[in-house]
Amino acid sequence: MYKPPTIKSSETAAKELTGLKGKTLVVTMEIPWQLFRQHYEWTPDHVHFVRDMDQETVEALDGVLPPCDVVVGLGGGSCCDTAKYLAWKRGCDMVLVPTIVSVDAPLTNMVAVRVDKTVHYIGDIFPENLLIDYTLIQQAPKELNRAGACDIASIHTALYDWKRAHQDTGEAYHEDVAADAQTCLDILDANAEEVYHVTPKGIDTIVDLYRREVKFCAEIGTSRPEEGAEHIVAYGLEHLTRRHFLHGDLVGLGILAMSRLQQNNPDWALSLIRRCGLRYHVPDASLDEIRRTLLTLKEFKDEAGLFYSVVDTEPITPAFVDGVMEIVCKERAQ
Ligand SMILES: [Zn+2]
CATH class of the missing domain: 1.20.1090.10 (Dehydroquinate synthase-like - alpha domain)
Known part of the structure; x- marks a missing residue:
């Protein structure tokens, strides 16, 4: 079922992460995470770095990563999609912070994974909370x-x-x-x-x-x-x-x-x-x-x-x- 997202945009939108309640799990990559840390002081309970989007890798994550109340996807399409998968699987809250707007992953309900170099779609979750941080996004090429x-x-x-x-x-x-x-x-x-x-x-x-x-x-x-x-x-x-x-x-x-x-x-x-x-x-x-x-x-x-x-x-x-x-x-x- 389609759910409209709440989208907050500003020069410092990602600052809102610092006020998140409960156990937080951030799904990101090295570059966006470093970029975020240059601008904001916040230490989540766990940070996971996305390596690839192979279906096997993504599906194994739920068992490997610690429990959480809210999962944060911070980065490009792969980070947002991995966060979507976890939130869908766990039924937990999710906040997406795209640091680049090159794909529609922060808005769609599907998770794009790869099987033998071809794209497959799994999951079904419409993102409800998006933080659009101009400062972070404008750092990307x-x-x-x-x-x-x-x-x-x-x-x-x-x-x-x-x-x-x-x-x-x-x-x-x-x-x-x-x-x-x-x-x-x-x-x-x-x-x-x-x-x-x-x-x-x-x-x-x-x-x-x-x-x-x-x-x-x-x-x-x-x-x-x-x-x-x-x-x-x-x-x-x-x-x-x-x-x-x-x-x-x-x-x-x-x-x-x-x-x-x-x-x-x-x-x-x-x-x-x-x-x-x-x-x-x-x-x-x-x-x-x-x-x-x-x-x-x-x-x-x-x-x-x-x-x-x-x-x-x-x-x-x-x-x-x-x-x-x-x-x-x-x-x-x-
Ligand atoms: Zn397209």
């Missing part, structure tokens, strides 16, 4: 925080695919939710500069848009409003390379390529992801890997049994891929 815009910007290409799936296959479609999603995209568009500069308003924009998106997706039981063919590109590149990338880089590339394939305002889409600072040129992938991902996208999608999208309706030709690569190369040259 800007490109990581900008990446958080990707799963909002993806609404542009996802809505096209969702509507198309409804028309072509009769898949359930909710006009009111599509309109809500479009509003979120418009708000991102209007605040792109704040997101780019990681200002408090930019941070709040991303967190609030994630909150809205998680709510309407939970209500209709699908992430269709924000997950379209652009995500197929993201999954395809990870599958092809068997490596893990910054999600925002992959989805940025996906939005660039799929808005063109959809002939869905591609110039505007490119301008949006540029203004938000998404690295659609995917610096950690080779040009050949990007090219091959696009050329084999349909095969990958069919094999993986993914949802209906523009990949089903439009051919991905070598000429099309050349057009995308030209934009990627131009961006890399800068």
Whole structure:
């Protein structure tokens, strides 16, 4: 069941941790924990450092870690997700302090774990208490925080695919939710500069848009409003390379390529992801890997049994891929 979170944002929001009652267990990593300690005086009962998100590791934690009244997730997606797992398993209170806003983990109810390098989801707990500390978040590299815009910007290409799936296959479609999603995209568009500069308003924009998106997706039981063919590109590149990338880089590339394939305002889409600072040129992938991902996208999608999208309706030709690569190369040259 969806529960709306209480979100407190300020320059010193994490200070609130110092007043927590009962036995406290912090789930974090070395860098965010050191960062926190530079700004705040607080000694919890136990600190656990997250090593990996393998399903086995995560599921073993409940038995290994000491009992607690409240679990605190302090750090990026893995720290928040590990805290969510423990709070779900133990039924204890939870406070999340994201020190970076690159993914929606602090808002979603699922815990992403890895099995054989592929992502699986376990657990079911909607975070109820979030502390958004601008000071901590602004210490992270800007490109990581900008990446958080990707799963909002993806609404542009996802809505096209969702509507198309409804028309072509009769898949359930909710006009009111599509309109809500479009509003979120418009708000991102209007605040792109704040997101780019990681200002408090930019941070709040991303967190609030994630909150809205998680709510309407939970209500209709699908992430269709924000997950379209652009995500197929993201999954395809990870599958092809068997490596893990910054999600925002992959989805940025996906939005660039799929808005063109959809002939869905591609110039505007490119301008949006540029203004938000998404690295659609995917610096950690080779040009050949990007090219091959696009050329084999349909095969990958069919094999993986993914949802209906523009990949089903439009051919991905070598000429099309050349057009995308030209934009990627131009961006890399800068
Ligand atoms: Zn995503």
